[in-house]
Amino acid sequence: MDFASFGFIFRFLPIFMFLYFVVPEKMKNLVLFLGSLVFYAWGDRRILGILLMSIVFDYVLGLCMGISRNIWQKRVFLAGGVILNLLIIVSSHQSTWVIPAGSLIYGLQAISYLAEVYRGGVKPQKNILRLGVYVAMFPQMNMGPVVRYRDIEAQLAKRSVDAVRIKDGVIRFIVGLAKKVLLANNICVFWNTVVAANPEDLSTLTAWVGFASFAFKILFDFSGYADMAIGLGQIMGFSFKENFNYPFIATSVKDFWNRWQISLSVWFKDYVYIPLGGGRHGIIRKWLNMLFTWLLIGIWYGVAYHYLLWGLWFFFWMILESSFLGKLLDKLPGMLTRIYTWVIIIISLTFFAADSVPQAWEYIQVLFGVRGVGLVDSMALFSLKSQIILIIIAIFSSMPWAHIIAGRLRSSESGMGMALLRVLEKLLPALLLIVTLAYMAKGY
Template sequence: MIVNLGLLGFFKYSGFIMDNFNMLTNLNIETHAFNLPIGISFYTFQTISYVIDVYRDKIPAQRSPFKLLLYVSMFPQLIAGPIVRYTDIAKQIDNRKITSRSFSKGINRFIIGLSKKVIIANIAGELSDKFLGGTMMEYTVAGAWFGIFMFAIQIYFDFSGYSDMAIGLGKILGFDYKENFNYPYISKSASEFWRRWHISLGSFFRDYVYIPLGGNRKHYIRNLLIVWFLTGLWHGASWNFVLWGLYFGILIFIERVFLSNLLNKLPKIFSIFYFVIIVLVGWVFFYFTNLSDALNILKIMFGLGNFDLINLETKIYIMNNLYFAIIAIVLSTPIIKNLVKSFAIYVKNSDTLNFDPSYIRTIVNAGLLLLSTALLVGQTYNPFLYFRF
């Protein structure tokens, strides 16, 4: 544990620690910013889970160093998750099966993930930078809300797209990775959101930090704050990420104490409105790495300052991208998935329609792959949001 966390701390947090030490002591000790080894947070957590599970006798130790390295360095999910536990794939390392069906499912899932990243996330990212990347004096209230909404779209489709590609590549190679996202934006509370968002990270902190500390049985508030402090810090060596984590931890505590019961008694629209507000406010601390910028944009969003509600330029940009926003909202819900399932069942039970729905999926996949490839070639904007990890 010391070796694993020591390496992570050295590369990822040493500069952050020294900067804060200098600030507290008024010293000026020179710090060096190290380039992060690719995927260090993900494979560090994987090796930690392996060591702990072996220690707890949940799994036997892997005696082959090459097979252990295969687990740690599997390229599909190495740099962007999901966090894969050894217990999930231990049997598949020696006894995996690659079938034409799993291969086909893997290709389908990979193309969906690639399309999420290139077609939706990159476009949303350009729009969010348009509204949030300028000087504060250029902002409007509507523009600030639309910009952070676009960032919410970007980060979901970016990260879930990477997870889909990892799961798809895993299937192609004979590995079954667990799902990492479950339509988080249909949630009605912060608690539900974190049961649906980055599931592998949430379950890691639950099983290896929260429950060993005592969980709900003792020192509940302390345990909750520790977990959400670490969740925020894991996302980046900056105080804005720590505040982002503690922000959700406090919300989850308030919901457990009384807010969930109150929201359940009110019409559903109140829960939806509450969730949209808290999640967009939360993403402000994720977008702006400078804390003062984050607080300033929150003031603008809630009308605390001499800023226009909307101007002509903002109105034109929002109207021109309204259809894209609506499509992104629909795609972030299970509506399309349910329609595809219903159509497949209808075709199967129909006496008049006599064709295989998989042909349609093949055509759609080919179209998505061509469009994604064209955009990758033509776009200059293709950010990798998870370089911090």
């Protein structure tokens, strides 16, 4: 079930929230778990069996690791859990019925739990319901954030909610929904035209504008779902960490990955890169560890050669930046470094968007004018003009200007700023919601 659907907003969510808030504290986890199962089953009931089976399996493995005193035994248990959850992740790429896209998140969270128990950072969860809530709760199952077990362990047992948190959560959900429906769905219209065409029929400008549209689309898709997840979590008393921090203002590839799907890069750093040794065993080993990590990140996005190349692409630039390029970038003006980062990101998207490696290469050739119908064509000019307002809104929304303006209003001495901010905080979410519902109805 999609968050940005009438079925979720007008049927599932009100009934779920009603039940969640009226039941006693000790039953909230049960309601959340059962609600999550209903959420998944709404799409395909067949997944419930696998989901429940894997929760039981992870629960038993966690307990076994807690009881065992033998390090090798613990490693076997951990390996078994990791393999099972990796199988779930990989099979979800091949067949959406096994578990929907949420299994990509589910698998990582399950591995996070097992890894934390193995390391001794947390005690095995003896309450299977709490474990089930952690790995399967629906808010972040669409597109994250990936929540580490240790960040949420205490909240599984006890969490508090008040009117302010609920209000903030509702606003956050509305903002995320608006990002998805108003921005992502509209800005990708031009990208859809580009991707439907043969690369050789595109001009260079069309390709750049098209891939920029694609970049904004996936930003607002992912960050929109993350906002909705964080908002829903807030309403229920959970505090999820931020998953995006204005990645398009990044001044280097490394900075970009500190801002883009933060929870994902932290997960891979904590559970892949560092256990492999990180940078503690010399430069060659560090590079190998980075290579393996980036290839895994590529595979997580998709099991295909062009995703592997996508991971390799970032590995290459991370290596360069960690050697000499980073120091050079520090000396350059921010605008130049942002352009550099944007070019790297756009090229990476050719691997991401293409169906194959040869097609990705064709896109790259078009981007640099080696192939295609020339530098500029009417398609690019028309699309730029007809989408210029949307592009401006997209750029504004991808920058922290709204926060900066809100901060200035909040700190204004006259009090008018604060009054205006209070009005906007009430008015804007309501207007956003109405407009968003209108666009959802249009495509309903």
